[in-house]
Amino acid sequence: MAVPLIDLADQHELLREPLEAAFAEVLASGQFILGPYVEKFERELAEYCQVEHAIGVSSGTDALLVALMALDIGPGDEVITTPFTFFATAGCISRVGAKPVFVDIVPRTYNLDVEQIEGALTRQTKAIIPVHLFGLPANMGPINDLAKANNLAVIEDAAQALGARYDDKPVGSIGDVGCFSFYPTKSVPALGDGGAVVTNDAKLADKIRMLRVHGSDRGYHFPLIGGNFRLDAIQAAVLSIKLKHLNGWVERRREIADRYGRKFEDLAMTTPFEPDVRFHAYNQYTVRVRGGQREAVRHHLDACGIGTRVYYPEPVHLQPCYTDLNYRPGNLPAAEAACEEVLSLPIYPEMTNAQQDEVVAAVREFFKAE
Ligand SMILES: Cc1ncc(COP(=O)(O)O)c(C=O)c1O
Structure with missing residues (x-):
């Protein structure tokens, strides 16, 4: 018997009824981007993560990108992260014009080695992006302490870890901002690309909501320069069904x-x-x-x-x-x-x-x- 690395067929067979009902509902609604299905999923995800705000975005990559943008990280800044991660973690740091600074991992956990972070700090360091690799939370207590002592933001790359907890706190809720991916191999798989950002910081959440729609706060009015980081309604409807499981x-x-x-x-x-x-x-x-x-x-x-x-x-x-x-x-x-x-x-x-x-x-x- 062949065994694939991952197989979503059984999951989708089990959920066929609610999924097909959701497809029909979204089709009838005529609203395919953002809107009520996305807002509903955002409320559910915020509750799951025990945070005030969840913002659905187009992918895990865009979640990281928009988080960095919202924190005003850019040229001249350095961001510490792990070299043992999916490329997007570092790629987003470079895309905002900042410099990724790589710190080695702990061999047994594959997570960022907190002991080595201090040696990588400079006056330019603005943030740390720990990655909860394979679903195992990084060593968040000491990372947060170090960040606080050095006035750094902590962006959790929780793309692989929705459902994991550190000290009984859901990942994503532990740093300043948490980023999730709903790529089909992830623990809550969308039927395409999807992502989310979570935070307890209301100002940051507002800014991320603006950046998600090119930087607009209302209508055709752009106080910021953002991008198209929007989540589709059909993906949000699917994610609402799956998050319950x-x-x-x-x-x-x-x-x-x-x-x-x-x-x-x-x-x-x-x-x-x-x-x-x-x-x-x-x-x-x-x-x-x-x-x-x-x-x-x-x-x-x-x-x-x-x-x-x-x-x-x-x-x-x-x-x-x-x-x-x-x-x-x-x-x-x-x-x-x-x-x-x-x-x-x-x-x-x-x-x-x-x-x-x-x-x-x-x-x-x-x-x-x-
Ligand atoms: C650690 C990590 N960061 C970021 C991403 C990017 O997520 P996405 O593929 O949804 O853009 C992924 C997943 O692919 C990931 O595994």
Whole structure:
């Protein structure tokens, strides 16, 4: 039996009735961009995240971009982030004209190493973007303390982590502003692109709402220069239906992760780690294979029909677009090693135990044959 890395077919079959009803409603409403469906979803997301304001936007990338714009981060500013993330985290910093400053990760969690942030601070540093990678919250307590002491904004890149918690607080609500993605591989998958920004800061929320529609506050009147960062009504209607299932889906992901952990205990690979006070949402289940064996494991699983993915094969600081930042291989060794060794295995809420058993058997077969 082949097992894909992620499969939304069962989820959509289960939700077919409410989804089709929502499609019909939006079609009849005639309002396809922003409007009541988006506002409804924004209220639901704000409640879920325990924040005052949620603003639906066009993607997770645009959520980060608009957050940076709203914080007036631009040329001459530096923003600290991790090199072990999806490119968009850093790309948005550059797009507002600021400079990304990469700080290495903690190998065991793949999250930003707080101990190394202090050494990267300069007079130009304006913000930190921690990434809750794979669904595991970054070490937010110390990050917030450091940010407060140095007057920095904290933008949580929670694109992969809706449903995760730090110290029992929903991710996105812990820094000054939180950014989510509803790309179809994320924990609440839209049927296309979508994103959201959450915050408790009313002024910032107002500014983000303006920036979302080119900087307009009313009609054809533009106090700011923004962009088209609007969320579609059809996506919002889908997201409203799916958000209700999120807690159940996260519980199922955690069950699958726990079962993998037990079945892989005796194998020569590292399974994910959930430190105290962090509640992992397991958007990805990422193992680590040392000794140059990652590609061999991957090929074996591929031959067995098991879907895998390498998130991420190259760290952001060594991407060709950043050669002018003058990073060299070896500068951020923990992130570079992770890129060589990580492998994400199938995980999605509708995955059955029988499917998981296939994955486990294929992985175990590789290590037994070793
Ligand atoms: C960590 C991280 N940041 C940002 C993004 C960008 O989100 P989107 O694809 O919705 O633009 C993603 C997802 O692709 C992500 O994984």
